[in-house]
Amino acid sequence: MAIEITRFTGRPLQDAADAAAPAGTKTAADAPVRGAAGTGSDKVSFTSTAALLKEIEKDIAALPVVDSARVESVQRQIAAGTYQIDPVGAADKLMKMERALAGKD
Numbered sequence: 001m002a003i004e005i006t007r008f009t010g011r012p013l014q015d016a017a018d019a020a021a022p023a024g025t026k027t028a029a030d031a032p033v034r035g036a037a038g039t040g041s042d043k044v045s046f047t048s049t050a051a052l053l054k055e056i057e058k059d060i061a062a063l064p065v066v067d068s069a070r071v072e073s074v075q076r077q078i079a080a081g082t083y084q085i086d087p088v089g090a091a092d093k094l095m096k097m098e099r100a101l102a103g104k105d
Helices: 016-020 048-062 068-080 087-102
Strands: none
Touching: none
16 A cells, blocks of 8 residues: 655654744753763663563563464364363453453453
8 A cells, every 4th residue: 555645845844842832942852962972971780670571571482372282182173073162261251351451350
């Protein structure tokens, strides 16, 4: 799908605060930057929790998206005509998911 952009002037875009400021006034974009590079005062450190979260993220990324063994099991059950659905359990899980999405846990 293509979108045609018309009336492009080539000028940089302004943010809403800059556009609303009267001419000749300073905006946040005009303010000096504090903590400039090279001052030696900037420092970043990570807590052990952040390191643990990073490790967990790496472990989760290594997991397969689909449980192939479960998919094969269900396929065999469907083919054999033995797959059974628990309608009450399915409805309960759907309602639990809806409540979680609505923030009503």
